[in-house]
Amino acid sequence: MSRFSEQFGIKPTDQDDWFDTYLPSDTNFCVDPFLIWSDTDARWFEAHNHTLDFFATAFRLVRESQGNEQSAAWKQAQSFLVFPEPKEFCLGVAAGSSDGAGAGHILQEGMLDGIRTALGLGFDNVPHIEMLALFQGGMGLDRISDAVCDILKSYFIQYTQDIARRHGVPMESFRVNNASWSEEFACWQTKEVELPLNPFAKTRRPVLLVPKRFLKDIPVVTANGFWRYAWGKHADELRVNFNYDIARNVDRWTKAKLARQNPTIVASYLKDLEHKEHEPYPVDKDPKLRTRWWEMGAAMANRLPLTHVPQDHSEFPDFVNAIIQSFRHGVEHQDDWQNFWHQGVSLPEKKVQSLFRSCAKHYCKANDISITGEANAGRGPVDFQFAKGWIARTVVEMKLMSNSKFWDGILAQTPQYAISEEVHVAFFVAIAYTDQEMTDSHANKVHKAARIASQRHGVEVRPVIIDARRKDSASKLKPPQEMRDELHVESDDTGDAAA
Structure with a gap:
């Protein structure tokens, strides 16, 4: 409550x-x-x-x-x-x-x-x-x-x-x-x-x-x-x-x-x-997601209950990864991307983090795990810290790909937060809003940056890219041409065999 x-x-x-x-x-x-x-x-x-x-x-x-x-x-x-x-x-x-x-x-x-x-x-x-x-x-x-x-x-x-x-x-x-x-x-x-x-x-x-x-x-x-x-x-x-x-x-x-x-x-x-009429902020509609982020995150969590529950501290990073992947699945495959957009304008980074915090809190509460937003990690505030006791802990950093400090985040900030908190696994979650940000070359660069950071700092930085682009309705989706071509080729082969 x-x-x-x-x-x-x-x-x-x-x-x-x-x-x-x-x-x-x-x-x-x-x-x-x-x-x-x-x-x-x-x-x-x-x-x-x-x-x-x-x-x-x-x-x-x-x-x-x-x-x-x-x-x-x-x-x-x-x-x-x-x-x-x-x-x-x-x-x-x-x-x-x-x-x-x-x-x-x-x-x-x-x-x-x-x-x-x-x-x-x-x-x-x-x-x-x-x-x-x-x-x-x-x-x-x-x-x-x-x-x-x-x-x-x-x-x-x-x-x-x-x-x-x-x-x-x-x-x-x-x-x-x-x-x-x-x-x-x-x-x-x-x-x-x-x-x-x-x-x-x-x-x-x-x-x-x-x-x-x-x-x-x-x-x-x-x-x-x-x-x-x-x-x-x-x-x-x-x-x-x-x-x-x-x-x-x-x-x-x-x-x-x-x-x-x-x-x-x-x-x-x-x-x-x-002499002019001035309207208050429309709290009930909340077009800028100032207040409904808690309820939206709860709805996302309720639609996708977790099946993985950590049995010991070695499985704790997998549990946090399951939370992130559940959040990702909702955005990419269950229309939760709509929470990230209003009238063609994408949510700012802080609001995306608020949605994730709400979603994660509901998972954590059910498993007696604490989550702290913007916890002080010794060298500044990390976006999220997950913990169950002292041994089972990890940190999550979340940034928009459009953030001017995006590469600083994955190469330096995230591993430093992990070192400060004495954890061995840290997650770096990248939010993509554009086609350019979702290209293979860009994704490969993110994974390469995570490998460099991991090797340089002696911690495991796990990157996750979430596709938050606006999506077409499933009824409007069309298969690529190569799938159509393959279908017709198979049809012709079947016809010849029948003849």
Whole structure:
């Protein structure tokens, strides 16, 4: 069990609008403040104003400091604008676990710089906190999700408690950091609150849920979106300071400079977005495989149960090979290749690894074998480590053939992971998406690289190539011409004999 609903035996109804989060690791979504701003539900109606009140307090402190970084007001603003990654949500960029990537102090510096810039441009507050990121340039807009989750954490706490009570989910007492904040004292408050437990977290902590309709994979407000808007609507004004033909692919600092020099265009851009409909990420359809990878991997494993079970440690590599071959068979012969493509675009490497991890976990669980994704192998993270005790262990590295570091992976990285982990067999799984990648010459080169790596490093590197190209329907397949010719020759011979 790994999703919130599975862990607590919940069957969601139409009343349940929350995202069914995957508890063991972060899902790569952000809570988009623009979607909260436009929400008309009574629970969230005041949430945007709550965010504006927070930044009004921060603006006041920075204004009082008069830019003096040694003043009490500035130091208070620094403390107030620390946004630790809110791990309770299991959202963000740390896909390997739900422990967060952590960028609180980086976000703090960006917020301070953005507020100082906004004050210098004559703003007493900002209509949307994304404006600060547009002015500042170094603060990723996806990190704003962390700030929003912290600022509105009291809202999400109550929301989660209501869901837990409605479904009879047990709650425990937790000391939650950034549970609320004080406008009067400009500080964060830690509180004891009742919430459900995340049993998969490395340290004891609760779960917080969010409505699906607030989630995006790409924020509504982006530096690229502002850049396109500015040049589409205000090109004549901007040509004085910017040459669009030269700077179409500019860095974020240039885009921030454009924003600082043209604050009215920034305000116009945000106002324009206010009058447009913005859809959340379609969680239920999940076209980019952000969240359904666990269920897809489970389905692949269920369709192809393993017949090989290791009897002792010497058979352990064969068991891992059986998992890889089962995964390969599903992709090449049972239409699981469709999970690798969406509207003609192939899955990125991390998503392919997620599918394999889910598939492998289901096999491993049935045989009491542990699998660790991106385990630290002494010289960096190996993609997968399989183990049953200390003696029965092996590692698996998985790369797209299009990866610029593909050959580094098989010649150097994979054998080094094996050496670091003191295992004798390592698998290198190559994912092919194109005809060129599936040519005999390319396949032979992969096997040759594995032999070279094995001989050089004294470990056995076993290569596996998986053909993840898009496939034609079996009803459209035609035999090669030589098979047709052979058929007709045999028919003629038979006819002569009969005569």
